[in-house]
Each structure stands twice: as C-alpha cells, then as structure tokens.
Amino acid sequence: MANNEEEMVVTPWEVSGKVDYERLIKEFGTQPLTDALIKRIEKVAGYQHLQLRRKIFFSHRDLDVLLDLYDKGEKFVLYTGRGPSSHTHLGHIMSWIFTKYLQDAFKVKLYFQLTDDEKFLHIRDLTLDDARDYAYDNALDVIAMGFQQGKTKLIVDTKNIALLYELALRVAKLTTFSTARAVFGFKEESNIGIIFYTAVQSAPCFLESVITGKKVPCLIPAGIDQDPHWRVARDAATRLGYYKPAQMHCKFMPSLQQSGKMSASIPETAIYLTDTPKEAKKKIMNAFTGGRPTIAEQRKFGGNPDICPVHQYFYFLFEEDDKKMEELNSTCRRGEILCGECKELLAERVGKFLLNHQRKRKQARNVLQKYLLK
Numbered sequence: 001m002a003n004n005e006e007e008m009v010v011t012p013w014e015v016s017g018k019v020d021y022e023r024l025i026k027e028f029g030t031q032p033l034t035d036a037l038i039k040r041i042e043k044v045a046g047y048q049h050l051q052l053r054r055k056i057f058f059s060h061r062d063l064d065v066l067l068d069l070y071d072k073g074e075k076f077v078l079y080t081g082r083g084p085s086s087h088t089h090l091g092h093i094m095s096w097i098f099t100k101y102l103q104d105a106f107k108v109k110l111y112f113q114l115t116d117d118e119k120f121l122h123i124r125d126l127t128l129d130d131a132r133d134y135a136y137d138n139a140l141d142v143i144a145m146g147f148q149q150g151k152t153k154l155i156v157d158t159k160n161i162a163l164l165y166e167l168a169l170r171v172a173k174l175t176t177f178s179t180a181r182a183v184f185g186f187k188e189e190s191n192i193g194i195i196f197y198t199a200v201q202s203a204p205c206f207l208e209s210v211i212t213g214k215k216v217p218c219l220i221p222a223g224i225d226q227d228p229h230w231r232v233a234r235d236a237a238t239r240l241g242y243y244k245p246a247q248m249h250c251k252f253m254p255s256l257q258q259s260g261k262m263s264a265s266i267p268e269t270a271i272y273l274t275d276t277p278k279e280a281k282k283k284i285m286n287a288f289t290g291g292r293p294t295i296a297e298q299r300k301f302g303g304n305p306d307i308c309p310v311h312q313y314f315y316f317l318f319e320e321d322d323k324k325m326e327e328l329n330s331t332c333r334r335g336e337i338l339c340g341e342c343k344e345l346l347a348e349r350v351g352k353f354l355l356n357h358q359r360k361r362k363q364a365r366n367v368l369q370k371y372l373l374k
C-alpha cells in the first residue's frame with residue numbers, strides 16, 4: 001500500500017503515487033520502446049499512431065522478437081482485456097484504441113478477455129452477477145471501438161471458462177505460491193481465488209496455439225499495471241512449449257484530481273463512456289489544473305501544463321495535431337490561455353466524443369452475439 005502521496009505503487013490492483021516510468025522499466029525489467037521499433041510498426045501500418053509518436057506506449061517485452069517472426073511470415077494474435085467492475089472510462093480505452101490500430105495494420109485476430117471472475121474475487125462488495133452484467137455492458141464499449149467482427153473474440157471468463165481452464169491449470173501448476181506472492185504482494189488474508197486468478201489471465205496468451213495446434217505468437221497491448229501477470233505467463237510459456245507472450249505497455253491517463261491514474265473505483269477522477277456530456281463537463285470544470293491561484297498571476301507567470309490533467313487529456317486523446325498541441329502548451333506557459341478556457345475546450349471535445357461513442361455503443365447491442373466467443 002502507498003503510505004503517502006509520493007510513494008509509487010503499480011500493481012494490477014493498485015496504482016498510486018507519482019508514476020516514474022523510467023523507474024518502472026528498470027524495476028519491471030522491461031525494455032524502452034525505441035524509435036527503431038516504432039518505425040517497424042509504421043512500415044506496416046503506413047503511419048505512426050499518436051500513441052507511438054508521443055511515446056504513450058513507452059515500453060515492451062519481446063516486441064522485436066514478435067516483429068522478426070512476423071517478417072518471416074508468422075502471424076501473431078493480439079490479446080487485451082478489461083476487469084468489469086464498473087462502466088468503462090477514458091483511461092481503459094487508451095490501449096484499446098491502440099490495439100485497433102494494430103489489428104487494422106497487421107490484419108490479425110484479437111482475443112479480448114472480460115474478467116468478471118477477477119473483479120468478483122477482488123472487490124469485496126461486488127456480486128458475481130453485477131460483475132457479469134458489467135462484462136456484457138463493457139463489451140459494448142469494446143465493440144464500439146470498431147474492432148473487426150470476424151477477427152475479434154470476446155471472452156467472458158465465467159461463461160468461457162471451459163476453454164481456458166486446462167491452460168489455466170497448466171500455468172497454475174508451474175507457478176509457486178512464493179512466486180505469486182513476490183509478483184503480486186499477496187497477504188495472509190488474500191482469498192485463494194485471487195491467488196489462482198493470474199493463471200486465468202495467462203491462459204488467453206496461449207489460446208490460439210491450442211485452437212490451431214501450432215505455436216502462435218501473441219502480443220498484448222495494455223497499461224503497464226498488468227505486467228506482473230505477464231511475468232507469470234512468460235515463465236510458464238517456455239515450459240509449456242509456447243512462445244513467450246510479447247507486450248507493449250502504455251502510460252496511465254491521469255486522474256482529474258491531483259495525483260494518480262483515472263480510476264474506476266474513484267468516480268470523480270474518471271470520465272465514464274456512459275456519462276452525458278453535461279456530467280463529463282461538470283467533472284472537467286472541477287478538475288485540478290496546473291494554473292495559478294489568480295487570473296492576474298496566471299497572466300503574469302503562466303500555467304504549468306506538465307502537472308495539469310486537463311492538458312494531459314488533450315495530449316493523450318483529444319488533440320491529435322502535434323502543432324496545435326505544442327501551441328496549447330506554449331500559450332498556457334505564457335499565460336495567454338486561462339484554465340477555464342482550456343477546460344471549456346476539453347469539455348466540448350469530450351462531449352462530442354461521448355455522443356459519437358454512445359451512438360456506436362447502441363448499435364453494438366445488435367452485433368454483441370457475433371463477437372462473443374462460442
């Protein structure tokens with residue numbers, strides 16, 4: 001647990017304190033995403049996605065190995081997921097937007113896992129029925145991202161467990177309690193379900209290999225908080241005769257408040273994809289910023305976009321044009337734009353995005369069955 005605001009904690013179940021991404025690369029033992037690797041993806045995709053250009057995806061494991069295999073003609077599968085504990089928020093879709101870019105570029109299959117089991121086990125007051133309902137609700141957001149119908153399979157754990165169980169057992173047998181405790185920090189009071197659960201999240205890494213009967217590489221785009229699971233999966237992979245799953249890790253979209261990531265468990269920090277534009281605007285207008293206490297000081301000394309979540313939202317999702325982004329940054333520093341103006345502009349963009357998303361989300365109901373793994 002974080003003892004104070006500044007202590008960095010990054011696990012699949014807790015992200016707090018100021019996140020130092022360089023330090024995470026060292027501590028987790030991952031690799032920085034290099035320009036050379038970004039160029040290799042660009043070569044296939046035809047352009048650099050904003051999340052590559054801005055190094056929002058900043059770290060990886062074995063992406064080079066996966067791309068070498070791809071160059072030799074071995075197609076990979078994509079795998080990502082969501083723990084359905086609430087409605088989806090803007091932070092969750094960062095890696096999904098990027099996953100869609102990869103699916104379109106490489107024309108590959110995607111497995112998307114909805115872990116109602118995990119959230120039931122982890123969140124004291126969440127019933128299994130509620131977690132499952134959220135799984136199907138969140139699935140609509142996934143479909144609304146535009147993933148290709150024939151190439152995208154949604155796994156709902158409690159529904160599809162028969163398909164995952166053998167793989168999960170094989171991973172579990174190779175994973176000792178002492179490894180799991182070291183990786184996830186389990187305590188005496190941790191329930192035994194959550195200790196086993198990592199094997200369930202590892203299973204989809206190898207699912208395509210089981211289905212096709214040959215070794216298929218797998219690439220997982222996700223927030224770096226999920227990395228501990230991949231350490232377990234990678235350890236088991238070679239012993240099970242599969243490729244180690246490759247990863248690409250993204251940074252966290254910040255909370256609207258002063259520190260931490262946008263988190264589903266703290267509603268005021270998050271903009272949900274089901275929020276009305278009015279609700280979203282209210283949260284944005286109440287957000288912490290990098291501004292000065294008074295207009296006069298702001299005009300004189302300028303604001304600090306480096307610590308401002310409002311600025312970060314433009315950077316992560318809502319201002320694609322690099323030149324305009326730079327302009328927003330410098331007008332803030334020079335005190336030429338006030339926080340209220342910046343918030344209004346963001347609220348307008350977020351509102352438009354939400355309306356468009358909610359229209360697609362409605363249509364997604366008609367095709368949900370086609371995306372669910374049978």
Ligand code: TYM
Pocket residue numbers: 012079080081082083084091092093094095113114115118201220221222223224225226250251252253254261262263
């Ligand atoms: P969950 O539901 O916590 O998060 C879903 C995905 O969103 C990422 N994420 C964020 N990314 C950027 N900014 C944020 N503020 C932010 N908050 C969350 C997470 O890193 C994740 O990629 N155990 C998983 C579910 C899962 C999964 C997977 C995730 C099962 N298999 C494979 C990724 C890949 C979970 O609870 O994710």
